Amino acid sequence: MKHTLTIGEYLIQQLHARGVRHVFGVPGDYVLGFYDMLLRSPLKTINTCDEQGAGFAADAYARVRGLGAVCITYCVGGLKVANTTAEAFAEKSAVVVISGAPGMKEREKNPLLHHKVREFDTQKKVFDQITIASTVLSDAQTAFAEIDRVLHAATRYKRPVYIELPRDMVAVPGIPHHEPAEIHEESEPRVLRTAVAEAAAFINAARQPVILADVEVHRFALQNDLVRLASRTNIPVAATILGKSVISEQHPFYLGVYEGAMGREDVRRYVESSDCVIMLGTFMTDINLGIYTARLDPARSIYATSEKLAIGYHNFEGVRFKDFVRGLLRAKLRRRTLGRIPHPQPPARFVPRRGDAKLTVTRLFQRLNAFLSDNTCVVADVGDALFASTDLFIHHKTEFISPAYYTSMGFAVPASLGAQLADPKLRPLVIVGDGAFQMTGMELSTVARFGLNPIVIVLNNRGYGTERHMQDGPYNDILPWEYHRIPEVLGAGRGFVVDTEEQLDAALNDAARHTRSFCLLDVHLEPLDRSAALHRLAQRLAKKL
Numbered sequence: 001m002k003h004t005l006t007i008g009e010y011l012i013q014q015l016h017a018r019g020v021r022h023v024f025g026v027p028g029d030y031v032l033g034f035y036d037m038l039l040r041s042p043l044k045t046i047n048t049c050d051e052q053g054a055g056f057a058a059d060a061y062a063r064v065r066g067l068g069a070v071c072i073t074y075c076v077g078g079l080k081v082a083n084t085t086a087e088a089f090a091e092k093s094a095v096v097v098i099s100g101a102p103g104m105k106e107r108e109k110n111p112l113l114h115h116k117v118r119e120f121d122t123q124k125k126v127f128d129q130i131t132i133a134s135t136v137l138s139d140a141q142t143a144f145a146e147i148d149r150v151l152h153a154a155t156r157y158k159r160p161v162y163i164e165l166p167r168d169m170v171a172v173p174g175i176p177h178h179e180p181a182e183i184h185e186e187s188e189p190r191v192l193r194t195a196v197a198e199a200a201a202f203i204n205a206a207r208q209p210v211i212l213a214d215v216e217v218h219r220f221a222l223q224n225d226l227v228r229l230a231s232r233t234n235i236p237v238a239a240t241i242l243g244k245s246v247i248s249e250q251h252p253f254y255l256g257v258y259e260g261a262m263g264r265e266d267v268r269r270y271v272e273s274s275d276c277v278i279m280l281g282t283f284m285t286d287i288n289l290g291i292y293t294a295r296l297d298p299a300r301s302i303y304a305t306s307e308k309l310a311i312g313y314h315n316f317e318g319v320r321f322k323d324f325v326r327g328l329l330r331a332k333l334r335r336r337t338l339g340r341i342p343h344p345q346p347p348a349r350f351v352p353r354r355g356d357a358k359l360t361v362t363r364l365f366q367r368l369n370a371f372l373s374d375n376t377c378v379v380a381d382v383g384d385a386l387f388a389s390t391d392l393f394i395h396h397k398t399e400f401i402s403p404a405y406y407t408s409m410g411f412a413v414p415a416s417l418g419a420q421l422a423d424p425k426l427r428p429l430v431i432v433g434d435g436a437f438q439m440t441g442m443e444l445s446t447v448a449r450f451g452l453n454p455i456v457i458v459l460n461n462r463g464y465g466t467e468r469h470m471q472d473g474p475y476n477d478i479l480p481w482e483y484h485r486i487p488e489v490l491g492a493g494r495g496f497v498v499d500t501e502e503q504l505d506a507a508l509n510d511a512a513r514h515t516r517s518f519c520l521l522d523v524h525l526e527p528l529d530r531s532a533a534l535h536r537l538a539q540r541l542a543k544k545l
Contacts, residue, residue, distance in 0.1 A: 007143045008037045008170040011163065014147055015043065015096065018067050018155060022046050022421050023098075024054040028073020030115070031100025033170040035071070043069075046421065046450060048414065051077045053443040055084025055095070056411050057418035060379070060401055062093045064422035066221070067155060071098040075115040078123045086130045087406040088160040091242065091283075092219050092306075095160040096151065097127065103168030104138050127162035134162035137169050144174045156185065157306065158219040188318035195309060195316045196327035199278075199302050202311060204334050206276035209235050212258060212296075214243035216281025216305055220322050223247060226280065229329055234338040235278070238271050241390055242283055245378075245400035249344055249393055256344045257390045261293035262533060264391075266342035277301045280325060285405045347372070347393050352501035359501055361388055361459075361529050367501070368429070368457070369393055371508050377401065377419055377426035381412035383466040385431040385459060388531035399426065410439030416454040417447055427515075428454035435464045435478055441486075447518050448492035454518050455511045458483045461525040469530060483522040493518040 005013065015023070024046045027035045038045050048054040054070045062068030072078055078099040088095040102113050107120050117123070121136075128134050133153035135146040147163070154161040203209050217226050223246060230237050230253050238258040239246050247254055256267040271277060272295045279301055289296075303310045306321040347369035365388045372378070372395060380389040380402040394400050401419055403411045416428035432441070437458050447454060459465070460483060464476045484495030494514055496507035498521050511519035 004173040006171045007174045012041045023069045024057045025071035030074045048446045051080035053414035055081035056414040058095045059088045059093045060415035060418035061422045067094045069096040074101045085160050089130045090406040092158040094154040094158050097162045101164045101166045103166045131162045132157045132159035136164040140172050141175045187320045187323040191318045200331040208274050209276035210274040211237045211278045213246050214240045214282035217246045233333045234336045236341045242404040245394040255342050279303045352505040377428045379412045379416045379428050379430045381432040381436040382407045382409045383433045384534045387533035409436040413441050414443040420452045430456040434460045456520045461527045496521045498523045
């Protein structure tokens with residue numbers, strides 16, 4: 001007799017079919033039945049120190065692998081991942097939030113069960129605002145179809161979804177349905193042809209077209225198409241901060257990161273003097289646009305995302321982003337001569353100054369630039385960890401991860417966990433401020449438990465550095481930790497104290513050789529030391545206070 005899948009089994013099966021191999025989370029009584037089912041499945045459970053760490057890890061996993069999953073209990077766990085889910089929504093990361101919940105029979109007569117906030121659907125109402133699709137698997141007849149619908153929305157829109165799993169429904173057999181092999185949504189053919197033809201004419205008539213590529217090129221797996229488009233036409237490519245590493249920075253037609261007046265002047269001048277800026281998957285955020293110092297004329301732009309297509313002031317409806325990009329590849333675009341263009345310089349050999357020469361932010365990042373290798377994935381937290389990292393020379397595509405739009409502190413350490421499990425060939429280089437580290441840094445416990453080996457650089461400047469440059473006060477101070485001694489607490493990893501350039505050089509060399517576990521470099525910096533990028537940003541933000 002053929003086994004009828006239960007609702008929990010079907011959910012696991014469909015996650016696995018879409019490439020998920022790890023589920024991050026923290027167990028609780030309302031979800032223990034599903035956790036036991038996960039234990040007997042091909043998916044590996046990664047239980048973290050805290051739910052927020054699990055959410056950030058699942059987000060990074062999704063950015064690298066395409067789809068991630070976090071599994072938590074009702075409300076006390078679910079509401080802890082509301083922030084990480086909001087980040088995934090804002091930055092288009094396909095995370096499946098699975099929440100255990102009181103059973104349907106338990107809800108009769110509306111009792112005051114533990115973890116309940118207001119009504120039984122309060123948590124779902126919260127997640128309705130920060131996901132692209134949501135469901136409560138309360139009916140065996142529709143559960144399988146609901147799982148398919150919601151997971152399709154996650155992969156179609158590259159945004160998080162919410163699945164609530166009442167504990168008395170986990171082991172209930174579902175009702176088989178005619179599962180679609182795959183749902184293919186297509187562009188309106190005539191509109192697509194018209195849009196591509198108009199865009200091609202615009203590009204061919206331009207004197208100096210340029211491509212501005214952002215994160216959606218990665219989310220929709222269009223990196224190779226971007227490279228082919230640039231290679232066939234010799235149109236140079238710039239990236240945004242959020243889109244950094246969407247293309248290898250070693251390509252001869254790569255300009256660098258464009259961020260308005262916050263970025264390199266030669267890149268800003270080249271992009272803003274273009275008479276045809278082809279914005280592919282670009283988020284028009286304040287950070288991406290250099291706190292709105294960017295000068296991009298819509299009349300001279302092609303703006304294509306998963307939600308909008310505009311050529312100049314002409315808007316097109318019914319054209320999917322992927323179809324438009326691939327339509328440009330088939331169009332008759334003339335090949336140009338690639339003249340002299342700005343290009344990020346590969347890192348020079350770093351020679352540490354001898355003796356007790358104190359380390360600065362500028363010299364730290366110069367050394368890190370020389371340290372990067374082909375298997376390094378840079379995971380940058382918010383603040384100077386992000387802004388100084390924009391000038392790092394990333395070797396391959398999709399090897400730079402940061403919440404550069406939503407900018408939630410505490411992302412980097414748990415994100416390194418998700419990124420390395422998603423692609424074990426990569427060794428994360430985590431760059432995190434001491435304030436952000438104190439929020440989620442103890443996920444190094446999870447890193448150690450599962451045998452991972454990131455190199456963590458703690459920018460120890462004794463407080464919230466970005467805020468200190470905008471408006472200082474005692475509220476920017478934090479208790480100084482002896483970060484290098486955390487391996488003693490965990491019984492794993494290696495710690496280093498770094499005050500000088502020589503100490504940094506020696507610590508990084510030791511960390512490169514030590515691959516058995518994580519390494520943590522406690523890098524002491526002056527509280528008011530900062531990168532040039534953070535200086536420019538702080539000046540802009542301080543004017544808005």
